[in-house]
Amino acid sequence: MNSYSFLQKSQINTKDVKSYPIEWNKVFGNSNKLIVEIGFGGGEFLVNLAKENNKYNYIGIETSLTSCSKIKSKIFQNNLNNIQIILEDAKFALREFFCDNSVNKVIVNFPCPWPKSKHSKNRLFDEKFIDTLSSVLEVDGELTLTTDDFVYASDVEEKFTSNGCFEVKNIAEVQQLPFKTRYEKKWESEGRKKYLLIARKRFKKNIKRLLEGELDLPHEKIKKVDFDKLQSLVGLKKSISNMVIVIKDVYTKIDGLEYLVKVYSEDEGYIQSYFVNVIRMREGWLVKLDDIAKAYRTPSVKEAVNTIAKELEN
Structure with a gap:
């Protein structure tokens, strides 16, 4: 296997998966227990874990393309086949890609605490995320959080205690982690203390997932298109329950047989x-999710296709 195919193999494209949650035993080809690191940065910690104990499967979740590139190089250099990485928001990924009672441990090292109230939506540890942990962790599985911010650790500890599904150990000062990350080295050089919080799952909460089972490409067939209405869709905003849909723009092919509607949505x-896509067919028109610009088939995406079809036909 050449380096390119090896690097491709170590990252799973979650938007190409046919069914959710992901069957990780099929991805790895074994039934080893799962350890997940959220925000792996340069990948030093996760790679060293995988090298030291190959009886586990390791999954890293990141939102940084640079971090993904760095860890893939380390995976290749060490010839590791027990790591998969995911480029995705961790709250979404942990909830949607892992089934109940399937993860042995979740590791979070030196996350940004986002202390300002205006940034609160960026914080990892909120009520819904802790509910997700209570669902996907095995019974007796654990979350470990290492941080240089004692106030932040105390706030997370309170959230786990309030959740009621976890046994939370007292926050302890630690000298160093089993493997040093670049952030740990940075905090040490600045003389900062490091704190460890461990929350062990005792009970489970049921959670609602946006993606479950096999998801077909959303589509609607309509008999005719109101072309004046098509252009006027730009700026349309629709809010339903926990969903938001916004039409951002409309693009037309020269032949007038196909249109692209750019959509923003939130679940x-x-x-x-x-x-x-709005495509001219032999009989009528087809409105469907474009299969090149990938998107998860969430409720808002399905609603967007349905809304565009109704607006154009009416």
């Missing part, structure tokens, strides 16, 4: 941007 805080 419970998870944001996507994608295109919906």
Whole structure:
């Protein structure tokens, strides 16, 4: 296997998966227990874990393309086949891609505490995320949080205690982690203390997932298109329950047989941007999610296709 195919193999494209939650035993080809690191940065910690104990499967979740590139190089250099990485928002990924009672441990090292109230939506540890942990962790599975911010650790500890599904150990000062990350080295050079919080699952909460089972490409067939209405869709905004849909733009092919509608949508805080096709067929028109600009088939995406079809036909 050449380096390119190896690097491709170590990152799973979650938008190409046919069914959710993901069957990780099929991805790895074994039934080893799962350890997940959220925000792996340069990948030093996760790679060293995987090297030290190959009896586990390791999954790293990141939102940084640079971090993904760095860790893939380390995975290749060490010839590791027990790591998969995901480029995605961790709250969404942990809830949607892992089934109940399937994860042995979740590791979070030195996350940004986002202390300002205006940035609160960026904080990882909120009520819904802790509910997700209570669902996907095994019974007796644990979350470990390492941080240089004692106030932040105390706030997270309170949230776990209030959740009622976890046994929370007292926050302890630690000298160093099993493997040093670049952030740990930075905090040490600045003389900062490090704190460890461990929350162990005792009970489970049922959670609602946006993606479950096999998801077909959303589509609607209509008999005719109101072309004046098509252009006027730009700026249309629709809010339903925990969903928001906004039509951003409309693009036309020269032959007039196909249109692209750019859509922004949000499901419970998870944001996507994608295109919906309006295509001339032999009989009528087809409105469908564009299959090149990938999007998860969430409720808001399905609603966007349905809304565009209704607006154009009416």
